[in-house]
Amino acid sequence: xxxxxxxxxRAESAKALKDRPSVRASVTSATDTFNANRSEAYSQIDSxxxxxxxxxxxxxxxxxxxxxxxxxETQLLANGAKVHWAETAHDALGLxxxxxxxxxxxxAVKAKSMLSEELGINEHLEHxxxxxxxxxxxxxxxxxxxxxxxxxxxxxxxxxLEDCQRLFHETFGTPLDDGPDALAAAAREALxxxxxxADLGISGGNFLVAxxxxxxxIENEGNIRLSTSLPRVHIALVGIEKIVPRLEDVxxxxxxxxxxxxxxxxxxxxxxxxxxxxxxxxxxxxxxHVILVDNGRTRLLADDKAWExxxxxxxxxxxxxxxxxxxxxxxxxxxxxxxPIGAIIAPGxxxxxxxxxxxxxxxxxxxxxxxxxxxxxxxxLLLHWREKAVEEGLTPSIxxxxxxxxxxxxxxxxxxxxxxxxxxxxxxxAGGRALPILSGWVKERSAPESSAKSFMQQWKEGIE
Amino acid sequence: xxxxxSILDRVRIALANREVVAHPGSFEGWxxxxxxxxxxEQFTEMFxxxxxxxxxxxxxxxxxxxxxxxxxxxxxxxxxxxxxxxLNEDAEPDEWIEEMDPSVVEAGVSxxxxxxxxxGSLIMTPQDGRRAQLLPPVxxxxxxxxxxxxxxxxxxxxxxxxxxxxxxxSGRLPSAVGLHSGPSxxxxxxxxxxKGVHGPGRVVAVIVESAEPRTSKP
Ligand code: SF4
Numbered sequence: 001x002x003x004x005x006x007x008x009x010r011a012e013s014a015k016a017l018k019d020r021p022s023v024r025a026s027v028t029s030a031t032d033t034f035n036a037n038r039s040e041a042y043s044q045i046d047s048x049x050x051x052x053x054x055x056x057x058x059x060x061x062x063x064x065x066x067x068x069x070x071x072x073e074t075q076l077l078a079n080g081a082k083v084h085w086a087e088t089a090h091d092a093l094g095l096x097x098x099x100x101x102x103x104x105x106x107x108a109v110k111a112k113s114m115l116s117e118e119l120g121i122n123e124h125l126e127h128x129x130x131x132x133x134x135x136x137x138x139x140x141x142x143x144x145x146x147x148x149x150x151x152x153x154x155x156x157x158x159x160x161l162e163d164c165q166r167l168f169h170e171t172f173g174t175p176l177d178d179g180p181d182a183l184a185a186a187a188r189e190a191l192x193x194x195x196x197x198a199d200l201g202i203s204g205g206n207f208l209v210a211x212x213x214x215x216x217x218i219e220n221e222g223n224i225r226l227s228t229s230l231p232r233v234h235i236a237l238v239g240i241e242k243i244v245p246r247l248e249d250v251x252x253x254x255x256x257x258x259x260x261x262x263x264x265x266x267x268x269x270x271x272x273x274x275x276x277x278x279x280x281x282x283x284x285x286x287x288x289h290v291i292l293v294d295n296g297r298t299r300l301l302a303d304d305k306a307w308e309x310x311x312x313x314x315x316x317x318x319x320x321x322x323x324x325x326x327x328x329x330x331x332x333x334x335x336x337x338x339x340p341i342g343a344i345i346a347p348g349x350x351x352x353x354x355x356x357x358x359x360x361x362x363x364x365x366x367x368x369x370x371x372x373x374x375x376x377x378x379x380x381l382l383l384h385w386r387e388k389a390v391e392e393g394l395t396p397s398i399x400x401x402x403x404x405x406x407x408x409x410x411x412x413x414x415x416x417x418x419x420x421x422x423x424x425x426x427x428x429x430a431g432g433r434a435l436p437i438l439s440g441w442v443k444e445r446s447a448p449e450s451s452a453k454s455f456m457q458q459w460k461e462g463i464e
Numbered sequence: 465x466x467x468x469x470s471i472l473d474r475v476r477i478a479l480a481n482r483e484v485v486a487h488p489g490s491f492e493g494w495x496x497x498x499x500x501x502x503x504x505e506q507f508t509e510m511f512x513x514x515x516x517x518x519x520x521x522x523x524x525x526x527x528x529x530x531x532x533x534x535x536x537x538x539x540x541x542x543x544x545x546x547x548x549x550x551l552n553e554d555a556e557p558d559e560w561i562e563e564m565d566p567s568v569v570e571a572g573v574s575x576x577x578x579x580x581x582x583x584g585s586l587i588m589t590p591q592d593g594r595r596a597q598l599l600p601p602v603x604x605x606x607x608x609x610x611x612x613x614x615x616x617x618x619x620x621x622x623x624x625x626x627x628x629x630x631x632x633x634s635g636r637l638p639s640a641v642g643l644h645s646g647p648s649x650x651x652x653x654x655x656x657x658x659k660g661v662h663g664p665g666r667v668v669a670v671i672v673e674s675a676e677p678r679t680s681k682p
Binding site (some may be wrong): 011026029030033052053054056057060061062063064065066069070079082084085086091134135136141154155156157159160161162164179180181183184185188191192195196197208212214220221222223225226228230235240245247249251252254255264265266267268269270271272273274275276277278279280281282283284292294298299301302303417 | 466467468469470471472474475476477478479481482484485486487488490491510514515544545553567582583584585589590592593594595596597598599615616617620621624627629631636637638639640641642643644645646647648649650651652653654655656658661662664670
């Protein structure tokens, strides 16, 4: 099942809060765990140093993107992989279709890929008559239920153990009180058959190394390694912003991304894929296709401020810490990428009008910017899009007044906190214009601690 | 115009007035946090923290003996191409272990190219067979202590520069490399940690300390 677009955000988030209280409970508990693990993992390293480094590697890659894309292509071709370019989702689906036809593909196993969600790969494969199976356990659960992922790292975190017990009972006939181990064993058995039989494996790519032509993939279950090792054809869908220059860069980025995402020093499986099986190899795919996808990324790159959002490594930290996301989970955002990162890339990738009101789906508390491993200035970019929305007449004028006061106050640390609070409350007091999601939770509970102090902390760091 | 040229054109237009950010250089962030200087200890600590098991032996003969004993508890086995010589080190042919297809066995044995201390990772190459590394529920991996690298970067560069069996070129990575840093795990069901989803739920690193020449049989 796919998304219906961000425009229903208000209604959908209100509905989620009212009708499905279990979502809030599950998301809160999952994000609390993510947050605790990330804090611990950051505390073990000099996280400021690491994040400055990562920010610069990604910015360097993005500001030289054309050269590195060409280099990656040359290397991949030398490795024996096939390289395709897709400007739009439509183009990517067309390329997929060609490969499916050329190879007589009947079944596909998929490793978790947000890009494949963005492109609508599953629907298209089914339309082509290909049986497609998600193999990440979380993705598998939501595929069985028929809903899209609600979080970029944990796609099914909005689902409780009871939900899974019911689902597996209906699907496999497992007893309703089976624990997670038994349920996972049932899934493993069912999916193992599909792995062994599949003609095609589809993955995304966390990084694409220009120097070596390497598609790098982080995971914990082993399903990505299986999806990219067993079927005779492997297709990797890679956003053009995933480029990093050198093998050495990926060594640092995989560690920082893993720490930011799940608090691990590294995901338990890390794949570095250069191309198809070679003569001395025992097994592996006969063909590896890398599809380089634009689909709105060059449009975002062209924005003088928001291009920095392309540094994102999709760790989910900004979702986990976001007091707004934590209330509803990802579905109300109405497209593939939810939470703070979703709100700042949507206007660039989809167009501002299409992305409304996502730049407003935030209390501007600034908690996210403290956590982001590549230091994307998320609150600044939210404000950037809000300014643009005002310019383009897409928003009520009361918001515009608040925005000006906020920007002005931002130049003077003393009243900054007050201004932040003011802007936070303007939407609440603006009657019908308010985002119900914000008023709903701000009134009844306070934001997580780190969010309350983050802007002030930043200011202190800046002036001391 | 092809998709390729129009994407590259759009990238160039977007970047036309953008200030180029310099590359920050090598990733040195780990250095203050590295273990007391003993890569084997750090590897062991990290690998165990991620749920893996580590055993260590002075020589390949001792290691092989232990692994053959360990495997006696399992009914069916598969052995990677590179691991076969190691496993049968010093064994008479009639003691050799009967091998089966990795998709049906209870345990698999592989030889790692090396390991990484800072992340607690085994570096697996396709020359050994990927199926043997991934399909059995239990995975036993030989690794030479001399090839436990301090950092991930050093490990990958060493792999890149090595001429691997069946691959006649150095200076390039194998077709696919897998870093295994612990058992397969997931918390996707009700946020409870489960081991052995898809990949091996149990992984044992067998460190061989001695670098002395092996007396291996073919
Ligand atoms: S914006 Fe930063 S924190 Fe959010 S998902 Fe991307 S990298 Fe992670």
